[in-house]
Amino acid sequence: MTLAGEITAERISALARRLDRPVVLVGLMGAGKSTVGQRLAGLLGKDFIDSDAAIEEAAQRSVGEIFEEFGESYFRDGERRVIARLIGEGHGVIATGGGAFANAETRALILGRAIAVWLDCDVATLVARTGRRDTRPLLRSGDPAEILARLHAERAPAYAEAPIRIGTGDLPHLQTAVRILEAIEQWL
Numbered sequence: 001m002t003l004a005g006e007i008t009a010e011r012i013s014a015l016a017r018r019l020d021r022p023v024v025l026v027g028l029m030g031a032g033k034s035t036v037g038q039r040l041a042g043l044l045g046k047d048f049i050d051s052d053a054a055i056e057e058a059a060q061r062s063v064g065e066i067f068e069e070f071g072e073s074y075f076r077d078g079e080r081r082v083i084a085r086l087i088g089e090g091h092g093v094i095a096t097g098g099g100a101f102a103n104a105e106t107r108a109l110i111l112g113r114a115i116a117v118w119l120d121c122d123v124a125t126l127v128a129r130t131g132r133r134d135t136r137p138l139l140r141s142g143d144p145a146e147i148l149a150r151l152h153a154e155r156a157p158a159y160a161e162a163p164i165r166i167g168t169g170d171l172p173h174l175q176t177a178v179r180i181l182e183a184i185e186q187w188l
Contacts, residue, residue, distance in 0.1 A: 026101035030129035033095035046092020116162035
């Protein structure tokens with residue numbers, strides 16, 4: 001049986017057995033890390049965890065509240081510790097917050113202990129996706145399109161250090177997950 005006309009269940013199963021570390025999805029907010037990550041984990045028969053959800057659970061506060069009360073630097077430090085814990089716990093697929101991989105220490109941690117996959121997406125799609133919920137602290141201080149364009153320009157060099165880059169655009173989530181599997185299979 002093939003999924004999305006390209007990869008067989010047998011190939012996915014063989015790939016899942018070869019994975020000896022988590023797949024960590026990086027990229028800007030709205031790129032699809034959480035949604036695609038859930039699909040990817042399902043295909044691999046592995047678990048999925050969102051680092052922002054894990055941070056909120058550990059802190060008993062929302063990401064926005066942490067930003068507001070303690071600032072971005074404090075948040076990034078805690079984020080790195082949580083991501084290190086999640087990688088150490090052996091989760092199959094981890095979605096990170098948009099700024100996690102832009103932090104040099106967090107990026108080095110992920111590159112050293114996981115398979116980093118950059119989900120890249122055009123700014124117009126990011127604006128449409130992030131506009132559906134008002135939970136993005138970095139988008140509250142101005143025009144979301146301008147902020148996302150600036151963040152993309154600033155963070156792209158860091159994201160480009162991920163060994164795998166997948167353009168998401170308007171692809172269905174399942175098709176994006178299959179493209180990730182094919183790219184990981186080639187990379188390994």
